Amino acid sequence: MGKKKPRRNSGEGALSITSMMDMMTIILVFLLKNFSSQDISVKSSADLQLPLSSALKAPKTAVNVVVSRVDVIVDGVKVMDLESTTDEVTGQATVMVPEGELKGQLITTLYEKLLDKAEQAKDIGARAGGGEFDFKGQVLMQCDKRLPFSVIRQVMYTAGQAQFSEFRFVVIKTRE
């Protein structure tokens, strides 16, 4: 024993990898279990906390509108900033669409962007020959849970004007 060890160390420098291998295998299995190929991805941050819900319906791909407490993002591209103010009645911090962006209830920059998206989707639908790819006017809404309804309403109204009429509110599942 005493003779063998120093000889092996100097000769090959063999590291005992087996235990590390065990650990890696366990991590790999754990991650594979968590691996799920969902159609949509969510980048959670301090400004985008999705609400919890008991809904079970699985999300499907659609035009992705993210309304966080600081900005509005359509399909990964930032469209506009939101303005933080204080509520006149309650005095609490709240969020609103900047006055300059609004035309009545319509958010003009968002409207133009969504109109583009609708045109694109229709084009794709026409080229694919209808069926599954037909434009159905679906929009995935990822909204921060603290947003006031007025902002959500303006975004919904704008989407409605741009021919998106089916809303899918993305929520975090609380049950299986």
Next chain:
Amino acid sequence: MSKGSKRGGEAEELNLVPVMNLVTILIPFILMAAQFINLAVIDSTLPAIGAPVPVEEQPEKPPLNLSVVITDLGFTVAGAAAVLNPEGPPVEGAPPAVPAEGEEKGPTIPCLEEGCPTPQSYDYKELVRLLGVVKDEYSDEENVILVPESRIPYEVLVLTMDSTREDPNTMVDGAPRLLFPFVVIAGGAE
């Protein structure tokens, strides 16, 4: 090969280094793709286009048009041109109340705390119970109109949609009893 045969006498050690390399590269990839939060969606349509209920067959009962107004005082449940009472469904032949009158009287289901400071202070359990009573009366009805006030946080809206969709306390065939799964969000009360 020659090395292996030379060391054949000793315990054979597997060369795990390439496997290690592979696993080490795999882990970051899978880590990136792993979803630690489970997502779901709640469907809703715009009032103008949504809820295309066929009007050919005239039901004996008038259409319910169930609506839930969410204010910072609580929920006001109205349907069939009358504000519902927490005690039960509207009595047949009862004088139809104008919704505005109901609002003056205060909400059907007041908040648990004065002024509803948090999303949890709304009385969702009572809303589920009341809608269960309505559903008993109008078992074919599946639509509900939500009318939130401008200041109502989005979270309250989602929790209300959860409450109007199903009753978790009553099980039918192993699943929660469906109440009014089709939600239409209306422009909102100011």
